[in-house]
Amino acid sequence: MVENIVFGIGITALAGALAAVAGAAEDTESDIGSQGDPNSQVQLAPQMGFIHRIFNKAVAGEPPAYGLWCTLGAGLAWAFLAKDVNPVLALILGATIATFVQGVYATSGYLGRTASLAKFGQPVYIDILKSMLSVTMAHAFVAIFTTVAMCYLMNASLGHPFPLPLLGLVWGIALGAAGSATGNPFYGKERQYQNQKFGAGVPISASGNIVRYAEAGQRNSLDNGWFSSKLGGPASGVCFGLIVFLELWRTVLFEHIGAGWGAIIVGLAMILVFVVIDRWVEVYARKNYGPYTSAEEASS
Amino acid sequence: MSALGAAKPAAGGAMDPVSSVIGLVLAVIFIGAVFVIAPTAVMPLLGIILGGVLIGFGVHFVPVGGAPAAMGQAPGIATGVAMLAAGAGLAGLFGGAWAAELGVVVATVTGAIGGGLMMAITCLMVNVIYVFGMGIPAASGKVATDPLTGDSQVEYKSQGTEGHGLPFISFVGGVVGGLFGGAGGTLIYLMLLGVYEQFLPAIFNAKVEEIMPVAISLAGIFAIGMFLVNAVLAAYNITGTIEGPHDPKFKRFPRAIVASLVASALCGLVAILIVVVNLNI
Numbered sequence: 306m307v308e309n310i311v312f313g314i315g316i317t318a319l320a321g322a323l324a325a326v327a328g329a330a331e332d333t334e335s336d337i338g339s340q341g342d343p344n345s346q347v348q349l350a351p352q353m354g355f356i357h358r359i360f361n362k363a364v365a366g367e368p369p370a371y372g373l374w375c376t377l378g379a380g381l382a383w384a385f386l387a388k389d390v391n392p393v394l395a396l397i398l399g400a401t402i403a404t405f406v407q408g409v410y411a412t413s414g415y416l417g418r419t420a421s422l423a424k425f426g427q428p429v430y431i432d433i434l435k436s437m438l439s440v441t442m443a444h445a446f447v448a449i450f451t452t453v454a455m456c457y458l459m460n461a462s463l464g465h466p467f468p469l470p471l472l473g474l475v476w477g478i479a480l481g482a483a484g485s486a487t488g489n490p491f492y493g494k495e496r497q498y499q500n501q502k503f504g505a506g507v508p509i510s511a512s513g514n515i516v517r518y519a520e521a522g523q524r525n526s527l528d529n530g531w532f533s534s535k536l537g538g539p540a541s542g543v544c545f546g547l548i549v550f551l552e553l554w555r556t557v558l559f560e561h562i563g564a565g566w567g568a569i570i571v572g573l574a575m576i577l578v579f580v581v582i583d584r585w586v587e588v589y590a591r592k593n594y595g596p597y598t599s600a601e602e603a604s605s
Numbered sequence: 606m607s608a609l610g611a612a613k614p615a616a617g618g619a620m621d622p623v624s625s626v627i628g629l630v631l632a633v634i635f636i637g638a639v640f641v642i643a644p645t646a647v648m649p650l651l652g653i654i655l656g657g658v659l660i661g662f663g664v665h666f667v668p669v670g671g672a673p674a675a676m677g678q679a680p681g682i683a684t685g686v687a688m689l690a691a692g693a694g695l696a697g698l699f700g701g702a703w704a705a706e707l708g709v710v711v712a713t714v715t716g717a718i719g720g721g722l723m724m725a726i727t728c729l730m731v732n733v734i735y736v737f738g739m740g741i742p743a744a745s746g747k748v749a750t751d752p753l754t755g756d757s758q759v760e761y762k763s764q765g766t767e768g769h770g771l772p773f774i775s776f777v778g779g780v781v782g783g784l785f786g787g788a789g790g791t792l793i794y795l796m797l798l799g800v801y802e803q804f805l806p807a808i809f810n811a812k813v814e815e816i817m818p819v820a821i822s823l824a825g826i827f828a829i830g831m832f833l834v835n836a837v838l839a840a841y842n843i844t845g846t847i848e849g850p851h852d853p854k855f856k857r858f859p860r861a862i863v864a865s866l867v868a869s870a871l872c873g874l875v876a877i878l879i880v881v882v883n884l885n886i
Contacts, residue, residue: 342675342683368688465703468818471825475695479723482684482692487730489683493675495739504740506677508765536738544730548696548723555722556703556715565704565711572718576780579725583776584754586732590742590770596760 313557316462320455321550324480327451328545329538331371331480332488334444336496336533337437337526338362338411340370341485343493346515348418351427353513358430360437360526362414368481370410371452372474374445378403378453379473386469396457400450407445411438437526444530452476455549463557476549483545491537496529504594551575620859628867635870643881645803649796650873656792657835657869661861663785664690664839667724668775668849673767680745680768680775680848682731686840687833689727690786694832696723697787702794702825713791720787721780728771728779735770743770747848753777768848778849789835793869794828797876804880827876834872835865 334340337360339347344363351357364370382399386392412434419429456472459465465472497515498507519528555575559567632654639650667690670681682689701716735741744761745751746768751758754773762768771779801820802813809816842861847854 342672345672346676366685366688368684368692465699466705466817466821467699467702467825468822471822471829472699474829475699478688479692479696482689483723483727483730485684486682486689486727487734489675490677490731491734491738493672493683494677494741498676502763505763506741506766506769508763509673509678509767510765512676512678537734540730540734540738544726547726551722551726552696552700552719556700560704560707565707565715568700568704569711569714569718572715572722576718576721576725579722579729580776580780583725583729583732583771584773586729586736587743587756587770587773587776590736591756591761594740594742597763598760 310558313463314554316458317550317553317557320458320463320553321546323451323455323458324549325542325546327448327455327480327542328484328487329534329542330444330447330451331367331484331545332541333530333534333538334441334448335367335484336488336492336537337444337530338414338441339526339529341367341489341492343489343497346493346497346513348422349513350515350517351422351425354425355514355517356425356427357515357517358433358523358525359515359517359529360415360433360441361418362411362441363418364410364414366481367485368478371448371481371484372478374403374407374449375452375456375473375477375480376470377406377473378449379456379477380470382453382457383469392457392461396450396454400446400453403449404442404446407449408438408442411441433525440527440530448480452480459553463553479548480545483548484541487544488533488537488541491540492529492533495537496532505597620863625860625863628863632867632870635874639874639877643804643877646800646877646881649800650870650877652796653793653831653873653876654866654869656789656796657831657865657872658862659785659789659792660690660694660832660835661839661865662858663694663782663789664836665843665847665855665858665861666778666782666785666850667693667847668728668771668778669843669846670848671846673846674769677735677739677741677763677769678766679846680743680770680772681846682727682771682779686843686845686847687836690782690836690839691833693720693724693727693783694786694790694836695829696720697783698790698794698825698828698832701787701791702821705795705798709792709795712795713788716791717784717788720783720785720790722783723787724779724783728776732771732776741769743772743775744768745772745775745848745851747853748774748851752851774851775849778851781850786832786836790828790832793831794824796873797824797827800877801880808880823879827872831869831872831876834868838864838868
């Protein structure tokens with residue numbers, strides 16, 4: 306019994322660590338490819354007269370895109386496992402093939418999206434396609450492999466009833482949702498609009514005027530990946546890692562208490578703790594940053 | 606009024622009585638069809654409909670800012686309505702399916718808590734990024750004061766924006782939305798699993814234990830599909846972005862409930878028919 310619990314906690318920790326890496330890689334990949342909501346600005350910029358060399362491969366939101374890639378990776382790994390292939394090899398092969406599918410989508414996404422901007426004078430840069438594609442694919446491989454490996458642990462070691470492809474779909478969509486929610490503002494506001502005031506939202510009138518120049522020459526998406534990997538990526542990793550770790554932890558450790566109610570009460574307590582932390586963060590910002598205008602001015 | 610104006614769909618929270626009645630009649634027909642073909646599957650179908658309605662209602666709580674939120678131009682989480690709700694609901698379904706053997710009540714509540722926990726962590730990280738990464742406090746664009754905390758919002762909106770981040774009411778809305786979504790998704794899964802456990806052994810001429818992998822996979826994929834159907838319907842009702850329960854758009858939820866009810870009844874009918882109607886092909 307105790308051995309089972311210790312084994313369960315170990316697997317939980319490993320799955321949480323894999324999820325943290327997956328979240329960080331997912332957000333960095335999507336920011337290099339401008340996959341999340343910030344793609345609207347990359348698409349809008351040439352229409353406002355700002356020609357740029359930013360890679361834009363968005364074909365869908367991050368959650369459905371990662372739902373597809375992780376399901377593909379998990380499904381293929383599952384098929385290899387059914388053929389008695391070594392699990393580690395099966396996971397790597399599944400993730401590799403899924404990564405090539407991502408590469409196909411990224412290529413057609415960039416060419417299609419950018420070609421549609423021809424009337425605004427935006428060129429299709431083949432060197433951008435060549436240099437960015439391999440980097441997004443590398444990040445996508447890390448994200449897909451870690452997610453599929455995590456799903457395999459849940460299925461094979463923790464005994465979750467869902468088959469591997471179904472777990473890939475569930476956690477792929479959740480990975481995209483967590484990564485886009487946490488990472489998008491950091492890329493969309495803080496990086497694309499680095500020329501706007503720090504500590505304030507981007508005025509709607511500035512839409513489309515994204516930063517197009519780097520320290521030397523024109524900015525490209527590798528610069529954006531470098532920037533996102535400093536905070537947006539790790540924060541997405543913490544977000545997805547916490548989701549996976551705490552969900553597994555409360556189930557593995559407390560589900561046997563009170564015929565399932567133990568895990569429910571612990572989950573509820575954790576939600577309340579996060580509510581308190583959020584309120585503290587909100588009050589901290591109001592106190593330390595202060596209002597933008599006085600109350601009278603704002604209401605007039 | 607022009608003909609075009611007269612044909613406009615009902616705005617705001619208004620319900621279109623004719624289409625609502627047609628929808629409800631259709632739902633009754635679908636339930637009646639199941640009653641005629643397989644009377645034992647009527648209760649699961651009602652459970653599926655309840656699950657769908659919970660999802661459709663719950664999505665309205667989730668604060669979604671879409672692309673403007675990614676630029677700090679509007680409050681909410683910077684992603685799409687349907688996808689965020691799906692992420693939370695499926696995380697809940699994961700927990701609920703794991704607890705399926707503990708009974709419908711425990712599993713459904715476990716699913717709800719799973720969805721709520723996912724949303725609590727995600728909403729917290731959104732605020733952490735805004736506050737510690739970008740130096741921007743949370744502010745609502747739709748209300749002057751937060752209905753829960755009483756904090757004034759107007760002076761914390763930066764110039765030229767609709768607000769940013771997640772004010773406390775939006776955070777709570779996100780968690781409540783996750784709770785509803787997780788419960789609804791899990792309920793659909795459990796109901797379908799019960800139906801498949803009942804009918805699949807006869808089709809395959811096998812024991813219950815032998816058909817369980819097929820039953821779980823079928824129920825899981827149908828539950829995910831129905832989750833997306835209801836989340837997308839609610840997203841159409843919201844039209845883009847919503848701040849949470851304090852947003853005027855929230856009042857539109859009755860329409861989404863009718864739509865989810867009809868759509869879940871039809872999807873449930875199909876999901877039940879594939880095992881009930883044995884064509885002996």
